[in-house]
Amino acid sequence: MRLRKATLPERLEALAAAADLAEGILPGHRLAELRRVAASATERRELSDTHTVVGFFGATGSGKTSLFNAVVGEDLGLAAARRPTTSSPLAAVWHPDGSAALLDWLGVEDRRPREGDFSPKAGPLILLDLPDFDSVEAANRVIAEKLAGQVDVLVWVTDPEKYADAVIHDEFIRPHARHAAVTLAVLNKSDRLAPEEVVDVTHHLGQLLHDDGLSGVKVVATSAATGAGIEALRGAISKVAAGRQAAQARIEADIEAVTADLLDAPATRDAPRDAKKQLDEALARAAGAEGVAEVTAAAYRRRLGRRTGWLLTSWIGRLRADPLRRLGLTEAADETGVHHSSRPAISASATAVANKAVRTYAERLGSDLPPAWGEVLSERAEAVAVEVPELLDRAVARTTLPAEPSRAWSVVTVIQWLALLGALVGVGWYLVAAFLPGALAPLLGDDIIPETHGWPIPTLLILGGLLLGLVLGMVTGVFGGLIGASVKRRTRRGVRRHVAEESARHVERPLLEVRERHAQFREAASLAYGRR
Secondary structure, three states, X not given: OOOOOOOHHHHHHHHHHHHHHOOOOOOHHHHHHHHHHHHHHHHHHHOOOOOEEEXXXXXXXXXXXXXXXXXXXXXXXXXXXXXXXXXXXXXXXXXXXXXXXXXXXXXXXXXEEEOOOOOOOOOOEEEEXXXXXXXXXXXXXXXXXXXXXXXXXXXXXXXXXXXXXXHHHHHHHHHHOOOHHHEEEEEOOHHHOOHHHHHHHHHHHHHHHHHHOOOOOOXXXXXXXXXXXXXXXXXXXXXXXXXXXHHHHHXXXXXXXXXXXXXXXXXXXXXXXXXXXXXXXXHHHHHOHHHHHHHXXXXXXXXXXXXXXXXXXXXXXXXXXXXXXHHOEOOOOOOOOOOOEOOOOOOHHHHHHHHHHHHHHXXXXXXXXXXXXXXXXXXXXXXXXXXXXXHHHHHHHOOOOOXXXXXXXXXXXXXXXXXHHHHHHHHHHHHHHHHOHHHHHHHXXXXXXXXXXXXXXXXXXXXXXXXXXXXXXXXXXXXXXXXXXXXXHHHHHHHHHHHHHHHHXXXXXXXXXXXXXXXXXXXXXXXXXXXX
């Protein structure tokens, strides 16, 4: 399916949008160019769309004014007393009705209405004789440069002496390289050359214009003194004016001229898929995910040991500070889901690791952006990096720390107490039998220390209670190690997940916004240029 070509209003709207998107990113003079073209084009379209404005531009001594008068058919302007310069614009106007506002916009006060038609097909036409663009008078040059950006058709007038002047080509003609469709070139004073020289010089001027970027521009050799080439030039002007499209073609050329370099760089690719993963891994290291996981696992093992370990030794663990408390972490979340942390700020080395990760991530995201956009992305990354220590601390604080053993382990705690109670009963039995044997006689008779299978029951109680508690403590210790490893993995995974969420909100999103803004800018610039 063929894509519909963008209309001029759509292109102008896209140009204005591109300028807004590039605010604060492109250099000031480039933004000014985009906005100037958009404003100038909008203003031109609101004025007469029937008149074609043709401007005669030339260097001092090129005979531009004499040529202008020859094309008009009457001497409308007077040359200066000492040298042939034009100090202000002069307009020859065919069919002047409706041209006043357009001439006001152009800033042309000297207006000379002409009778009849310039040519049968030219329609309403305005020819402007403009100040010399290389005039020593700064004001004259400003006028010429301003109107070069406003007229619909540019007629570059040169002569055999200055046609190859580098200053003329570099400063005046080449900046309008994309305006070939609305450009005419004139080699005036051709009467000063031999016929064969006219051909050679005309060909050479055409080649120079081609080198300037003005491909396909025909060079008309003229002589205001002899009248040679005047009709050919009038015919060329009539042909451009007859299509009634010169104003639009000029606007389109202006848009292309200011947007072409914006599309020189290749289109950006999708953001590298592994860039965010590498960022999160580095930030998780800086956040101390491994250390938090180890401490949480240690806290779990310690608490399980205190709850299910051998009661004769598990009390020793109560004398040591809880690993989480030492780190300043709590596993109990508040009503917002935050597990408050009083741990010290991340170290300088960890901060350096985090900052480097953010910069590396920004470099990867900006690797395919134009320099101006890449600089903005880098500046955004530097601003983001300042907040990284806080977001890492927040990520750790939001992580659930599974350091508290399940309530199901309470069964083992009860068994441990029962085992200890059995051992204490056996010890008490022996003590009572030794010091108060009469207390047991009513219950046990003469055999106050009965046996079973050759073992005294009190001894079995003592040994059974101690061994059961010891073995149970060892078994739960093994389980504590295994479960602690799982707690470590879950904690590490939780910290990394929250680090990834925080980095997505506070690192990835603001940096990707720059890429997205550039993509929108490029799309708008492409549409303004005429591509879809």
